[in-house]
Amino acid sequence: MPIRSQGYQLLPVKNNNSEHSRENDDVSGVPSRRLRLGFLILFIVVTFYALFLAPEKPSLTESLKNSGHTGLDKCASPIAPAAKPPTSTNPWAPLVVSEITDIQRWLEAPQRELNLTRGSSAILSDNVVYLIETYYPAKADALAYLAGGSAPDKYAHVVIHHGGSDAPIIKNYLVGPLPVSEQMSMRLLSEIYHESEIPFNARGFVNIEELRDVFKFISPELSEALDDLFGATARGNDNDTLVASAGGPFSFDGSTRKTWFSLRRNLPGPWLLPINFWQYIDVSGTDPSLWKASKIVYNHQIFGSTEEFLQSYRNGTLIRVPKQVTGVNEDFSWTTRKRVGTPRDLDHLPGPRSVSFAGLRFRVDRATQYISWMGWGMYLSFDRDMGLNIWDITLKAERIIYQLAPQEAIAQYAGNDPLQSTTAWQDRHFGMGLAVRDLLPGYDCPHEAVYLPATTHSALGVIVREKAICVFEQDTGRPVSRHTGYMEGEFGAVKGYMLTVRSISVVGNYDYGASIVQCPDVLISLNATIFDYMFHIDGTMEVRLSASGYLQGGYWEPLQEGYGGRIREHSMGNLHDHVINYKVDLDIAGLENSLLETIAGQEIVEQPWLEDDEWGRTVIQQKITRRIIETEDEALLKYPINFQGHYSIVNQNKTNAWGNPRGYAIHAGYNPIHNTIVGSRRLLNNANWARYNLAVSLRKETEPSSSSMWNMNLPGKPTVDFHKFFDGDNITQDDLVVWVNVGTHHMPQAEDSPNTKTTVAMSSFLLTPLNYFDSDISLESTNAILLSAPSQPGKPWGFDDYGVKQDFTCVPETPPPFEYLDPKVYDEEGRLKELESVEDMRKMAEMYHRIKFEL
Ligand SMILES: [Cu+2]
Secondary structure: OOEEOOOOOOOOOOOOHHHHHHHHHHOOOOOOHHHHHHHHHHHHHHHHHHHHHOOOOHHHHHHHHHHOOOOOOEOOOOOOOEOOOOOOOOOOOOOOHHHHHHHHHHHHOHHHOOOEOOHHHOOOOOEEEEEEEEEOOOHHHHHHHHOOOOOOOEEEEEEEEEOOOOOOEEEEEEEEEEOOOOOOEEEEOOOOOOOOOEEHHHOOOOOOHHHHHHHOOOOHHHHHHHHHHHOOOOOOOOOOOEEEEEOOOOOOOOOOOEEEEEEEEOOOOHHHOEEEEEEEEEOOOOOHHHOEEEEEEEOOEEEOOHHHHHHHHHHOOOOOOOHHHOOOOOOOHHHOOOOOOOOOOOOOOOOOOOOOOOOOOOEEEOOOOEEEEOOEEEEEEEEOOOEEEEEEEEEOOEEEEEEEEEEEEEEEEOOOOOOHHHOEEEHHHOOOOOOEOOOOEOOOEOOOOEEEEEEEEEOOEEEEEEEEEEEEEEEEEEEEEEEOOOOOOOEEEEEEEEEEEEEEEEEOEEEEEOOEOOOOOEEOOEEEEEEEEEEEOOOOEEEEEEEEEOOOEEEOOHHHOOOEEEOOOOEEEEOEEEEEEEEEEEOOOOOOEEEEEEEEEEEEEEOOOOOOOOOOOEEEEEEEEEEEEOEHHHOEEOOOHHHOEEEEEEEEEEEOOOOOEEEEEEEEOOOOOOOOOOOOHHHOOOOHHHHOOEEEEEOOOOOOOOOOOOHHHOOOOOOOOHHHHOOOOEOOOEOEEEEEEEEEEEOOOHHHOOOEOOOOOEEEEEEEEEOOOOOOHHHHOOOEEEEEOOOOOOOOOEEEOOOOOOOOOOEOOOOOOOOOOOOEEEOOOOOEOOOOOHHHHHHHHHOOOEEOOOO
């Protein structure tokens, strides 16, 4: 049924000549002489200011002076000019090596009665300091500091494995205030978790010692059988041709700790080279003598114990995989990243690179890790669990985001084998911050990028990576806005520029655009994750995550059909979902914010101006419905069907000049997905955020994060239960947090081999002004052009480039030669540690994801 139009009535119609002629005047486009004169004066002032007075462009002025028009001088060095942070310290700064060392010593003092053993030599039944890092201050305290008050006290979050207790347990402590003094104290930190106790079986790995007791499950007899069956060895020798990888989660509710071991060939990219042999091991508790291997699966045969398997092997009843398909003589070089094929035309030339001829246009304060660019400002921080995070993101001196931080990254696999079908990773467990990698200059980030360090602590000491974060500005190669026209002032373009802050983590097999995991030689999955935060001049920012690296490959055989894609003779990529959650603590025009749902629907409306002719008396058209969502319970959200609308955070009491509430909208970017699987025991209640595209909750100091490093191993009893955040609180005109997901339904294919590509394994969301301003602020840019029509056809078009000479040139500095250095590793005393071997470095990098047998 059509609805009746509103607000119109049929009246006798007359031509209104006077109004018509005024409209004509308006569009005549002939500016008055006064306007033209005004424009000329403005142009002269702007040009003079840009060339001689503008304080923000010292390097351009300098370079212009140096170069003249006769020859080319050297360009300004690509060094970021100093930023002016709003405060003298970064209240969210990670702890530095000396602070961590001081806390370690304070914890070890006899009067603390913690009976600690240092991580490097600890066994499971010892008490070990697992983590020391910054505990972020309460928001009210940080805001008071930003507003000119005193700096908040600095506290540390300390995790201790109490393996030496009668009932081993993990405890969290708040230690401070820093620096260490008589006033320093420690207390249990439990208010941010939903479970007061963290079961020991949910723990993270401390060192290789724990795994040594796992290696015993590969007995000499079993090694011999493996050698015979696969032509590969796992004997604890340097030249072993098999390594292990384990699946997770390791526990359901903390009562046990078990994992499926899968064996893979010890070659480059072992993740792609599994053999069809799996072992289920029970490593519950702290007494390795009670651990057992309860099952072996080989060639579709299931054995209740290693002994059963060996018996069958010895007595000839074992159904063997035919020798020709065991890969004995196979060429496995395809798993390397070495260049293949014939070089393409002109590919012997280096590709284009971008140069800021007039010097860098973003500012950096290294001491506080504060960055500013084109009206944006932000502080960076870094933590063990998820790596790079950003604080106090301001635009034109107004805070838009208090905190922007990744929270968790899940990857749930499928397959017709014991490992893949039971795997649901949550990479926070391994520490995506700990897994940050030094960036490859010129390859991971453009040549001119400015690098910033990150410091992370683990039970084995402190790692400082000098090139953990890169910051760079790029020409996006397309205008932010443009229009062609003949009227004065309507033809022009504003150039698109973007500032990117990036970090890359490699947890096991994938290189997530962000971090480093410590894994003693068991393979989990090695993914590189690239975390990008991209800022645009119109107030838009994009949060983008890309993944690369090796798949967690499976053993291909026809029975795997439907669980992924075959990529080689006996290798497949198994189907899985990645979902990554971000915390976005938006503060739009203050703390009092509401969640606005905007939906574009369809209406059939009858209009009085319509004739009853062939078009009919009704039209079908779009219509917007806006609704403020009032409680948390209604704020577990999926993007509107067909993206007909969006969700936004607005301040209902602060309006722009047109009466609209000022807001920021959350738009889906690439791959706006959520988790496919709901109800799996392995993600029962520990990653409920992954069921949605986004969710909005009332901000609470007791709900700082949607996950924890133990969540992976506690699906039945999660340390942080996201659904508990949604307990009916009113969310109108209050401080809100948006939890937004990105991800990929990863259906592996041949082109994922040897590595997944960031071109498609990418996902993002955008935050963009929604009536936050009165009009488009990118029009403020002087990197823009305004054209005026010639007086007669054939004459050149006039233009105004606002005095910014886009053709300015000089000789760029030669980029420094490529160099890649190891991170600095400090021991518990804060002394720089010499790693003994490359194998040590590898262990540290691949810990738990590629386990080399050490018997
Ligand atoms: Cu994947």
